[in-house]
Amino acid sequence: MILTHVCGTLSDAAYAGKAVDPLQLDYADAQKHLLRRTTRGGRDIALRLSPEAQLRGLHDGDVLLEDGDTVVAVEILPVLSLLARPEGNAAIARFCYEVGNRHAPLYEVEGPASGCLYFAVLYDAAMEDLFHKLQVPYEKKEIKLEERCRLKLLSGTHHHASSHRNGGAASAKGEGNHA
Structure with missing residues (x-):
């Protein structure tokens, strides 16, 4: 089963009283938009998150699937x-x-x-x-x-002096600071 979005969270009233089949993910897997794992209850889950869901990311307690009296929810592992x-x-x-x-x-x-x-x-x-x-x-x-x-970083930029090039020295092409 391929899932593309988050349905809600375990704190939503709609999921109260339902059994939870956790999809256990470590912090790195929770950041992926393509993923295939098995829930603790044995359900085969494939994620191909939509662009909107990718921006949001997966959080602990996110409900990915409702199947009768059971929900599949993300459980971030410590x-x-x-x-x-x-x-x-x-x-x-x-x-x-x-x-x-x-x-x-x-x-x-x-x-x-x-x-x-x-x-x-x-x-x-x-x-x-x-x-x-x-x-x-x-x-x-x-x-x-x-x-x-x-x-x-809000701007998404990354600035350093020339420390990543040639140990901080100007290169042979004339890069670096000139007087």
Whole structure:
């Protein structure tokens, strides 16, 4: 069965009392517009999301199919992440700069203390070392990372000095800064 759009969410009254057959996806699979997986209940599901659905993305609790008294809903699986809470504007700015400079996806999530916002990144040892160097308070925790919580540059542009070319030096073609 090929599904092209999201029907609603589990919080919709129309789905109250229905059995849920979860389509378990990790955070990376939830961002794909073409996907084939099997639900926990054994249903073969193929996704070919419409352009509108691709823009929206898949979220935890999205209903993809209603079949009698059962709905197929997305369940985003938790992944080991680092939750950080830099303190003060300067620390936040430096933290975001350093994480962004490593081209790591950065998420804004609700932290362990209800109502507090934290920054989250997918766990890796190098990122944990960075948090230590920046002296940013953090914890390791399994959480659901969702695309809607990912922080993105609004303009869609990416600017660096010439650091990606020849170690920052001007090339033989005369690129770089001239006096």
